[in-house]
Amino acid sequence: MEGFLSNNQIEYVLYHLNLSVELNEVIRQYFLFNKKNNTPENKANKIIFNLSSSSIEYDKIISIKNIPILFPLSKNENFYSFKGDNLIFHHDILKSCFYLLSGYQEYNSSSKDSFGRFPYENSIQKKLSIIEKPIVNYYFEIIIEAITLFLNKRSIEVKQRKIFSNFGFFLTHDIDNVDFYTFNRFLYKIKELTGFAKSYYSFKTNIKHLFKTFFELLKFSRKQNPVWNFNYLRNIEKQNGFRSAFYFLEKDKKNHDSDYRFSENRIKQLFSYILSENCEVGLHGTTGSIVNEKIFNQTLRNLNANAPEKVYGIRQHRLLYKMPQTTLIHEKAGLIYDTTLCFAEHEGFRNSFCLPFKLFDFEHDRMINIWEIPLNVMDVTLFHYRKLNSSNAMPVIINLVSEIKKFNGIFTLLWHNDFFDEDRYPGLTKFYENLLNYIKEENPENNLGFEIVHKCSES
Numbered sequence: 001m002e003g004f005l006s007n008n009q010i011e012y013v014l015y016h017l018n019l020s021v022e023l024n025e026v027i028r029q030y031f032l033f034n035k036k037n038n039t040p041e042n043k044a045n046k047i048i049f050n051l052s053s054s055s056i057e058y059d060k061i062i063s064i065k066n067i068p069i070l071f072p073l074s075k076n077e078n079f080y081s082f083k084g085d086n087l088i089f090h091h092d093i094l095k096s097c098f099y100l101l102s103g104y105q106e107y108n109s110s111s112k113d114s115f116g117r118f119p120y121e122n123s124i125q126k127k128l129s130i131i132e133k134p135i136v137n138y139y140f141e142i143i144i145e146a147i148t149l150f151l152n153k154r155s156i157e158v159k160q161r162k163i164f165s166n167f168g169f170f171l172t173h174d175i176d177n178v179d180f181y182t183f184n185r186f187l188y189k190i191k192e193l194t195g196f197a198k199s200y201y202s203f204k205t206n207i208k209h210l211f212k213t214f215f216e217l218l219k220f221s222r223k224q225n226p227v228w229n230f231n232y233l234r235n236i237e238k239q240n241g242f243r244s245a246f247y248f249l250e251k252d253k254k255n256h257d258s259d260y261r262f263s264e265n266r267i268k269q270l271f272s273y274i275l276s277e278n279c280e281v282g283l284h285g286t287t288g289s290i291v292n293e294k295i296f297n298q299t300l301r302n303l304n305a306n307a308p309e310k311v312y313g314i315r316q317h318r319l320l321y322k323m324p325q326t327t328l329i330h331e332k333a334g335l336i337y338d339t340t341l342c343f344a345e346h347e348g349f350r351n352s353f354c355l356p357f358k359l360f361d362f363e364h365d366r367m368i369n370i371w372e373i374p375l376n377v378m379d380v381t382l383f384h385y386r387k388l389n390s391s392n393a394m395p396v397i398i399n400l401v402s403e404i405k406k407f408n409g410i411f412t413l414l415w416h417n418d419f420f421d422e423d424r425y426p427g428l429t430k431f432y433e434n435l436l437n438y439i440k441e442e443n444p445e446n447n448l449g450f451e452i453v454h455k456c457s458e459s
Helices: 007-017 093-101 135-152 183-194 203-218 230-239 265-276 293-306 325-333 379-385 393-406 428-441 449-458
Strands: 031-034 047-050 062-064 067-069 080-083 086-089 168-175 244-248 280-285 313-316 357-361 366-372 410-414
Touching (some): 007 093, 007 135, 007 357, 007 366, 047 135, 067 093, 067 135, 080 135, 093 135, 168 449, 183 203, 230 265, 244 265, 244 313, 265 280, 280 293, 280 449, 293 325, 325 357, 325 366, 366 449, 379 393, 393 410, 393 428, 410 428
Parallel strands (some): 047 086, 168 244, 168 410, 244 280, 280 313
Antiparallel strands (some): 062 067, 080 086, 357 366
């Protein structure tokens, strides 16, 4: 990221800082963005943000109080200091904010995992071990602390803001499949038993699965379907006073990750049930839609044609995302939020921020007008990628919630309707129930996606 931040990029950072503190014109008049290597002459009574034109160099990153500075301007071990009437930020903290928040590291990156995603292994969060900390919020805390000291000397009030009184909780479900005992499952079990497909189960368990699937397929009625568990999901949520968002993935000729269509009567009835529960229906974008506007628009039209209420939000399937092309497609389609951005391989903060934010169009030097509600934890991340169990997964979540509460942020959880496999993950169902109970005890503000956007827009 070579060169100084543009005016629009600086305003992008300040826009998000404004979510936590009111930056009115009285305060903004003191700001000075300095591109020189020293304090400007004949400048007094200013808040001076020193800017860097350097690209990121990992061997030059410094740490102050365990907070990394990506674009240092000297060996000064202070974030800021007062010199005469001026407040001076010694390093380019704004560029550090922009780099992380905008997702710049993913822009034009050729790094891809087996699914075509930008991998956690290649991220700055991995290299600096900061995935579990919302570093941009820490930067903002430093800026707010400094300008408060500066303005208090001038008897100017600094009004801090909170989108959530304690912290927010966004509970979400991706609905990839709604049928469990299918002919495809039967065939796959044969492949597992014969060694033609990787299996996570013992031979004995696979035999049990094969015969259970076979006998369920023979039934003409009273078939069991453990993934059609929407009453269970809602009952456990209601016990904790929560509502949730459900993202639906439509089957098509090229997409074999879903087993249903939006136009099925049972799916339309499910939409109505979810909405009657004061929950939210959203789109789960197909793998082909992340950079294909035509495919995306068709699936969105199909969902809006069959859902009783207009759809406002999305999460892309498999957390597939191309920066910023996917965002631009979402914006053009008229959606108001996305909630995809989390690394599949590790829970935490992909953009190092624990509040809703907007992404950036690097080609046109502008902020993209759609909110991103960051995803923090996905069930598959904990138990498949990270290979945690029901005992050591909870402390991981507790740590993230603790970080989020420091900044009155938002905790977003993704739990699939078909992720209750007790044969593979013993104690999983109880873990999920205990997790919701723990979150309830932490007293969050539970909102749906479109409600979160409205709160951000009003702040």
